[in-house]
Amino acid sequence: MVETAPSPFTPGYGKKPAIFGGHGEDLSELRAVFETLDFGENHSVLVSGLRGVGKTSFLTTLQDAAREAGWLVISDDASAGLMSRVMDSTIPTLINEMTPETRARLTKLGIWNISADIEYVDRHRVVKPQLRTDLVALSSAMGADGGILITVDEVSAGKVRLRELSKFALQVSHALEDGAQIMVVFAGVKVSLDALLAEEHTTFLRRSRELEFERLSAPETRRVFVETAGIGGRAIDEEALDKLVSLAQGYPYLVQLAGDYAWRNNSIAPCITLVDATVAHDRAIRAIESRVISRVYGDLSDVDQKFLNAMAEDEDRSKVADIVNRMNVSDAYVQVYKKRLIDSGYVQPAGHGYVQFSLPYLGAYIRRQLAAEARDGGNEGGWGAYPAPDLPA
Known part of the structure; x- marks a missing residue:
């Protein structure tokens, strides 16, 4: 059996x-808070960007750094039931993982019922528990030993979820007002974060530090490929590196995916070659279209799709006036969807009166889909000529 290098x-x-591309300075500043408890503007942070640009990886990196510094970490997503999950599951788990000394300090606060073995049993209060009270108590028990990092991923613009998130944010803001040492980080696409900021009780989030994750630059993409391969003890041929950088287009998920495919094609060779990069190219393109591009496009509204379809008629950037003509609607109507798609991160300005796709391969995917529909009559399989008969009365 041939051994392979992981x-x-x-x-x-x-x-x-292994090598984080982009936002290195931001990451360093946030890590410094874990060591110093000097928060500055970093009590609340909003991380925005499309799928696959590294938001969740950034949160994971922050969480690891906080734990290494002795902080408590509460991490979850914005799905229904967030508040109850945090209070009924996450916080009790954190309590049981604390040192006996810290749990003893909690016992004196009288908020939780802790057994003789200094283990969490249940709540011991006559009034309904509140997250703010829990957070303040945990922070008090930690003292100068650390703070609390709260990360909430996958913020969405659904009304029910936003109402729950705004209540969650209100509890965190009250805990901050009461002196709790907390850093809270919300992550999602920009339109969803903007919708959260428009909710009641999220005033403190409007003063958050904002980090917008976009594509990496070409030099930064090269660096990530080279240094990551170097960690595994391998080099990358120049031709192979050029092909991989061109393939990834600065999209962090695609950097990792293409690098992994290229690595595994011949993992015991000292160098990643052009052959490896070519294999990675074919596999990564198929994977990114099925796992990301098709889902992104499918999640959009009909009008958003029509706007992007109109853009896809151009190989490079699109003139907004041409989009107006192709959609056969007013300029004002197009401007509304243009702003929405820019805020969502799918489209970016490309000069006065022009836009272009910001998500790699989205335009090519749409062109291929439209061409396939034109060939087979709109994917209805020819059934338009054979309508189903009415059911008998």
Whole structure:
């Protein structure tokens, strides 16, 4: 059996990359808070960007750094039931993982019922528990030993979820007002975060530090490929590196995916070659279209799709006036969807009166889909000529 060298590339969901591309300065500043408890503007942070640009990996990196510094970490997503999960499951688990000395300090606060073995049993209060009270108590028990990092991923713009998130944010803001040492980080696409900021009780989030995750630059993409491969003890041929950089287009998930495919094609060779990069190219393109591009496009509204379809008629940037003509609607109507798609991160300005796709391969995917529909009559399989008969009365 031939031994293989494990790949240092990490394309799995939320996996921390060996080499983090971009936002290095931001990461360093936030890590410093874990050591110093000097928060500055960093009590609340909003991380925005499309799928696959590294938001979840960034949160994972922050969580690891906070734990290493002795902080408590509460991490969850914005799905229904967030408040109850945090209070009924996450916080009790954190209490049981504390040192006996810290749990003893909690016991004196009288908020939780802790057994003789200094283990969490249940709540001991006559009034309904509140998250703010829990957070303040945990922070008091930690003292100068650390703070609390709260990360909430996958913020969405659904009304029910936003109402729950705004209540969650209100509890965190009250805990901050009461002196709790907390850093809270919300992550999602920009339109969803903007919708959260428009909710009641989220005033303190409007003063958050904002980090917008976009594509990496070409030099930064090269650096991530080279240094990640180097961690695994391998080099990358120049031709192979050029092909991989061109393939990834600065999209962090694609960097990790393509690097992993190239690595695994011949993992015992000292160098990643052009052959490896070519294999990675074919596999990564198929994977990114099925796992990301098709889902992104499918999640959009009909009008959003029509806007992007109109853009896809151009190979490069699109003139907004041409989009107006192709959609056969007013300029004002197009401007509304243009702003929405820019805020969502799918489209970016490309000069006065022009836009272009910001998500790699989205335009090519749409062109291929439209061409396929044109060939087979709109994917209805020819059934338009054979309508189903009415059911008998």
